[in-house]
Amino acid sequence: MTPDKFDFRDLFVLDLANNHQGDVDHGKRVIREHGAAVAEAGVRAAMKFQFRDLPDFVHPDDRKSSTNKHVPRFLSTRLPWKAYEEMLAEARAQGMLGMCTPFDEASVDQIERMDFDIIKVASCSAADWPLLERVAASGLPVIASTGGLTIHEVDALNSFLQHRACDYALMHCVSIYPTPDDACNLGNIAEFKERYRGVVIGWSTHENPADTVHVGLAQALGAEMFERHVGVPTDEITLNAYSATPDQTRDWLAAWTRARRIIGRPERGEPRPEEAEAIDGLARGIFARRAIEKGQAIRAEDVYFAFPRREGQIASGAWTDGMMATDPIAADAPLTPDAVSVPERGRETVLKRAVHEVKALLTKARVPLNHDFTTEYSHHYGVERFNEIGAVLITVVNRDYAKKILVQLPGQSHPLHYHKLKEETFVVVYGDLNIELDGQLRTLVPGDTLTVRPGVWHRFWTETGCIFEEISTTAHRGDSVYRDPAINRLEHAERKTVVDHWGRFQLNEALGNR
Known part of the structure; x- marks a missing residue:
């Protein structure tokens, strides 16, 4: 998250709407009681208001008499701007941000005057282009709801907000009040995450507030921002079927907290000790089928795999041809590291592990x-240092024109060099690429391009892992000149391992020749 961008993640939006009932004191009570629920949960929240400049918003004829069910509600709960200033101050006193939905251009003016933190686009305004232009001009962070929009209309909304350089997030929303389960379509959240990459996606909920299952499901599908209507019932006030009481807000936030704990982190970390112990307790080990003499090469027919694995025994998954007995091993005895030596295949192992990591990165980047x-494993200072100084170059085509896909794993660098003939343009697809070009340092991000002309010194590296396309003139062997003369003295095969496809059956042979 860049410093000048608003962080929409893990934001809870509490929509007051007209639940102040036209009474500023009751509105402040709603804010206080829901603010207490927010504070208890330890989450970040915004209290959202709705602004309509009613003298101009409602048509003159409808102000007298209207068949639209919303008009009487809007008029009967009308408050002066001063009342909203008091309620906004109360929200901030409760540690919440101020957020507001305008339904007309004059209301955006008022939002600016009152210095709200966030502006909201209601679903009914998500295709109201005059209002959207005014919202974009405010410069405030924008959250836009998408209830009732087709996917093409959401595309248009997203494109508009991009083109206006808005700092924005999108809410999956269903504008049915209350929303039945079969209309929630929470799968749209995952679709939005895929379709609008880099945009925070939220879930604006209108289901029965007593039902908390939806917030966990939405979070599991990728929602990072959540909204619901809130109010406080009294002897005289009955809440609508989709507005939450303070206790229901507590339950909602508790359900989100539990779901967050269950979902856990997206990164695959090391297994917990109890899990590793459980898996180890179910593993097979390698046993001698017959007596094996010291110094004997161990063949597949000399061993068998059986359960349970003994303590300190070599697991069946570690079996490899070329093991050697360093001590006598009795029949049916377990093979242990003390009695067996494993052939050194360090260089092959490094590149085979790189294959898995590169394929995983390509899959992640789609x-x-x-x-x-054809794949080149570039290792100018030896395969042993590939994870430090290396890259994987995948040649897609090399004719009068050429295209390669270059992959660098986290922490890899490629040494300073230039090309005698080749002109190349880098197009970053995934991750960050640091590059030094003719002494100037730059960092490229996905979508950035950079052209390197013949004779220009350049090197590149990445801290986090990077994929970029190299589009160039024909690539010729021997066209690269390196600043380090030791690299220039190497034979091509000493600094690059070249194989067809991923080299599943070629790596051992290729590396064995060196």
Whole structure:
């Protein structure tokens, strides 16, 4: 999250709407009681108001008599701007942000005058282009709801907010009050996450507030921002079927907190000790099928795999051809590291592990490959240092024009060099790419391009992992000149391992020749 961008993540929007009932004191009570629920949960929240400049918003004829059910409600709960200033001050006193939905251009003016933190676009205004233009001109962070919009209309809304350089987030929303389960369509959240990458997606909820299952499901599908209507019932005031009481807000936030704990972190970390112990207790080990003499090469027919694995025993998954007995091993005895030496295949292991990591990064970045390509594992200071100084270059085509996909794993760098003939343009697809070009340092992000002309010194590296396309003139072997003369003295095969496809059956042979 860049410093000048609003962080929409883990934001809870509490919509007061007309639940102040036209009474500023009751409105402040709603804010206080729901503010207490927010404070108890320890979450970040915004109290949202709705502004309509009623003298101009409602048509003159409808102000006298209207068949629209909303008009009487709007008119009967009308408050002066001063009352909203008091309620906004109360929200901030409760530690909440101020947020407001305008339904006309004059209300945006008032939002600016009152210095709200966030502006909201209601679903009914998400295709109201005159109002959207005014909202965009405010410069405030924007949250836009999408209830009732087709996917093409959401595309248009997203494109508009992008083109106006708005700092914005989108809410999946269903404008049915209350929303039945079969209309929630929470799967739209995952679709929005995929379709509008980099945009925070939320869930604006109108289901029965006593039902808390939806917030956990929405979070699991990728929602990072949540909204619901709130109020406080009294002997005279009955809440509508989709507005939450303070206790229901507590339950809602507790359900979100529990779901967050269950979902956990997205990164796959090391297993917990109890999990590792449980898995280890179900593993097979390697046993000697017959007596094995010291110094004997151990073949597949000399061993068998059985459960349970003994303490300190080599697991069946670690079996490899070429093991050697360093001590005698009795029949049916477990093979242990003390009695067996494993062949050194460090260089092959480094590159085979890189294959898995590179393929995983390409999959994560959704970069498809067919089966017809050549792969170069670049290791100018030896395979042993590949994880430090290295790159994987996938040649897609090399004719009068050429295209490669370059992948660098986290922490890898490529040494300073230039090309005698080749002109190349880098297009970053995934991750951040740091590049030094003719002594100038730049950081490229997805979508950025950079052209490197022949004879220009350049090097590149990444801290987090990066994928970028290299579109160039024909690539010729021997066209690269390195600043380090030791690299220039190396044979091509000493600094690059070149294989067809991923080299599943070639890596061992290729590395064995060195």
